[in-house]
Amino acid sequence: MALMNRETTQSNQEPHDVVIGAGVCGLYAALTLARAGRRVTVLEKEAFLGGLAASPVANGTPHDFGVHMLHGFDEELLADLLQLMGGASHPVALHAAIRWRGHSVHYPLRFMDLIGSLSPIELFRSISGLLIAGLRTRFSPPFTAADAEEALIELYGEPLYELFFETFTHRYWGVHPRGLSATFIKSKMPRLSAIDAIRRILRRIGLPMRQPSVESALEDETLHYSSKGAATLPESIAKEVCRLGGEILTGCELTRIEHSSGEIQGIHFRHLGEDRFILPAALISTMPVGPFSMLFHPAPPPDVCAAVGRLHHRPMAVFGILVDKPKCNEALYTYYRDRIFHRIGEPKNAGLSVKPEHATLLIVEVMCFRGDAVWVGDDSAWNQVIQEAAAEGWFQPDQILNRHHARAEHAYPVFDKGFERNLGILNEWLAGFTKVRSTGRQGGFCYPNMHKAMRMGEKAAQDW
Numbered sequence: 328m329a330l331m332n333r334e335t336t337q338s339n340q341e342p343h344d345v346v347i348g349a350g351v352c353g354l355y356a357a358l359t360l361a362r363a364g365r366r367v368t369v370l371e372k373e374a375f376l377g378g379l380a381a382s383p384v385a386n387g388t389p390h391d392f393g394v395h396m397l398h399g400f401d402e403e404l405l406a407d408l409l410q411l412m413g414g415a416s417h418p419v420a421l422h423a424a425i426r427w428r429g430h431s432v433h434y435p436l437r438f439m440d441l442i443g444s445l446s447p448i449e450l451f452r453s454i455s456g457l458l459i460a461g462l463r464t465r466f467s468p469p470f471t472a473a474d475a476e477e478a479l480i481e482l483y484g485e486p487l488y489e490l491f492f493e494t495f496t497h498r499y500w501g502v503h504p505r506g507l508s509a510t511f512i513k514s515k516m517p518r519l520s521a522i523d524a525i526r527r528i529l530r531r532i533g534l535p536m537r538q539p540s541v542e543s544a545l546e547d548e549t550l551h552y553s554s555k556g557a558a559t560l561p562e563s564i565a566k567e568v569c570r571l572g573g574e575i576l577t578g579c580e581l582t583r584i585e586h587s588s589g590e591i592q593g594i595h596f597r598h599l600g601e602d603r604f605i606l607p608a609a610l611i612s613t614m615p616v617g618p619f620s621m622l623f624h625p626a627p628p629p630d631v632c633a634a635v636g637r638l639h640h641r642p643m644a645v646f647g648i649l650v651d652k653p654k655c656n657e658a659l660y661t662y663y664r665d666r667i668f669h670r671i672g673e674p675k676n677a678g679l680s681v682k683p684e685h686a687t688l689l690i691v692e693v694m695c696f697r698g699d700a701v702w703v704g705d706d707s708a709w710n711q712v713i714q715e716a717a718a719e720g721w722f723q724p725d726q727i728l729n730r731h732h733a734r735a736e737h738a739y740p741v742f743d744k745g746f747e748r749n750l751g752i753l754n755e756w757l758a759g760f761t762k763v764r765s766t767g768r769q770g771g772f773c774y775p776n777m778h779k780a781m782r783m784g785e786k787a788a789q790d791w
């Protein structure tokens with residue numbers, strides 16, 4: 328799709344604002360610029376809008392990239408977005424589950440579920456571990472965790488670390504917690520409100536338990552979703568950008584960003600088979616920050632290139648399975664700790680319109696490495712996904728009507744040890760350019776949800 332609101336070929340010669348990437352962050356940045364009366368062009372690599380929040384249609388049904396629903400934490404932003412979506416979105420009560428030791432428990436994990444799912448010995452060890460962690464915080468000198476393992480043990484104690492976090496974190500990230508930065512704990516933590524409940528009790532009896540920096544999910548949360556899938560949100564923002572005179576070019580291949588003395592001299596790209604050029608008045612990039620800097624010509628200095636080479640992402644694949652059943656489950660999504668997949672979503676339970684109507688769609692999220700069987704989506708990966716989902720009771724293999732495989736190389740930035748230094752070197756170099764911002768989930772190398780990514784885009788657009 329190419330959404331254009333201008334005769335671009337001639338007018339692109341004039342300097343104007345450029346946003347790279349039409350995910351929610353880039354689109355909201357473009358909207359902020361357009362609302363301020365500025366001329367903006369969005370350059371998107373893919374043929375579709377939305378980035379991670381896209382919902383390409385396959386077999387007649389939109390396929391989200393994993394569970395993608397809008398949180399309502401930022402009320403002001405939510406009001407704006409609901410208006411932009413014009414009734415195409417509806418509220419959905421959070422109803423999610425964790426499969427744990429053969430049965431389903433509520434997500435976020437509740438206090439009573441935790442007690443019910445642990446043996447008396449495990450419970451005793453877990454609470455003792457938390458107590459010891461609290462006593463250590465109270466009586467030991469301040470301590471800086473060297474890695475994610477130490478940070479988790481400091482927060483939750485050793486037994487809970489071993490029980491909940493160690494193997495799952497390792498599988499999820501492909502890196503043992505000892506190889507992850509302690510910063511990871513502040514930014515991306517499984518939300519276990521049950522453990523927070525115990526920590527609250529311990530705080531009440533005077534133990535100064537360290538606070539996890541990631542908010543616990545609310546037990547009752549209202550999400551927002553559309554019968555046409557997650558992409559309704561980015562597509563509605565894009566429509567408004569174009570209505571206000573902006574243009575969005577999909578299918579762009581950026582070839583180089585020329586610069587001199589800290590000023591951007593031009594963005595070169597190919598679009599619809601033509602070589603194109605824009606002189607940006609200001610540039611906001613929401614593409615991955617490493618590859619963004621590698622587009623610069625002349626190239627960044629060697630230490631910056633080396634730092635870019637040391638920043639990694641964890642790719643993810645989504646196996647979409649259309650099942651000949653009106654419904655497989657009640658929950659919006661279910662987490663797994665010991666399967667090939669870590670989450671299965673059933674977006675029909677959130678109101679997705681599925682074709683044919685008597686079927687349901689399962690969105691199965693699987694972490695992977697570039698080039699492995701899951702990434703490629705070969706038969707061995709499909710067989711394992713189907714076998715394990717069938718073993719969990721989702722369907723019988725002969726009920727599968729259709730399958731679809733999607734993947735994202737930059738699904739999750741990896742906060743491995745030392746990433747702060749590498750990111751710092753890169754950001755310092757980028758800060759030397761006037762009117763250039765790298766932001767959003769990819770541009771900022773961080774884990775915002777959609778509402779936070781949009782606020783990041785807005786902030787970048789308000790910087791000049």
Ligand SMILES: Cc1cc2nc3c(=O)[nH]c(=O)nc-3n(C[C@H](O)[C@H](O)[C@H](O)COP(=O)(O)OP(=O)(O)OC[C@H]3O[C@@H](n4cnc5c(N)ncnc54)[C@H](O)[C@@H]3O)c2cc1C
Nearest residue numbers: 348350351352372378379393395396614767768775776777
């Ligand atoms: C599995 C999963 C589930 C999630 N679920 C939720 C959820 O339920 N709720 C929620 O609020 N958040 C959720 N998130 C987070 C949410 O997806 C992100 O916060 C948000 O989509 C980030 O938007 P962005 O625009 O910053 O990045 P992206 O969506 O990654 O957008 C970046 C854009 O840049 C484009 N691009 C890349 N390279 C180039 C290039 N060379 N030239 C031009 N364009 C380029 C990409 O194609 C893409 O469109 C989830 C994330 C994942 C991975």
